[in-house]
Amino acid sequence: MKKLLSLLIVSIMITAGCSNEKKKEPVVEKPVDVNILLPTSDINLNKEITIRAEVSQNNKAVSDADEVQFEIGKNGEDSIAMLDAKNGADGIYSATYKFTDPGDYYVIAHVTARDQHSMPKKDFKVQTTTSTSNSNGEKSEHETHSGDDHHGDVMIHLMGTENIDVNKENHFTIHLMTNDGKPLEKANVRIETWKDEQGKHDYTDAKEVAPGEYDVKYTFKEKGTNTVKVHVEKGELHDHTEKEVTVN
Secondary structure, three states: OHHHHHHHHHHHHHHHHHHHOOOOOOOOOOOEEEEEEOOOOOEEOOOOEEEEEEEEEOOEEOOOOOEEEEEEEEOOOOEEEEEEOEEOHHHEEEEEEOOOOOEEEEEEEEEEEOOEEEOOEEEEEEEOOOOOEOOOOOEOHHHOOEOOEEEOOEEEEEEOOOOEOOOOEEEEEEEEEEOOOOEOOOOEEEEEEEOOOOOOOEEEEOEEEEOOEEEEEEEOOOOEEEEEEEEEEEOOEEEEEEEEEEEO
């Protein structure tokens, strides 16, 4: 009888102990983001280009991806190449390729990182000749400095432009890469922000936190469409890119 009573007490204590344990909340991993970067200048025949993928998670560079490959194909046809990407600085993975036929192509970045797989796709056109100016001698649209991923003297990629709230400090990360795939270090970087062209333009300096990676914080005062313009200067290099953002 005593033995049975002892077993009953132990059973009650174990049950009570289990019920008091806190339930652990499942850890939800942020999605791994992959952004394909192509030259914004014309892609021409028999000229080697560099294809890049910027891999990030929660606005932080992912430099430990398990595998990054670029699948290249012509629209309406099977893929023609599968390239293994090399790991570069700041979560930038790259490979080179030379096209021998003109037409409409696509590239798919196959990225496996941190138990996730991503397959973004981007379409582009391969030209037979380079278009540098129109009949009036003006620069073509490929030579202008607009868009998120500018590729002129330096490749500029602005991160953190999603989910921007008014009257709240927003954090932006700017990645700078030279045309030969190296991070641009020790540059003077700042952002210019405005709501209307006739309104006030604010300038805020960015700080380099890693080779080619610059951080800046800014608080928007008005909701709606605002513009963020990134200015980059180093020696004789002067470049910029701008992007419209939505402030909630």
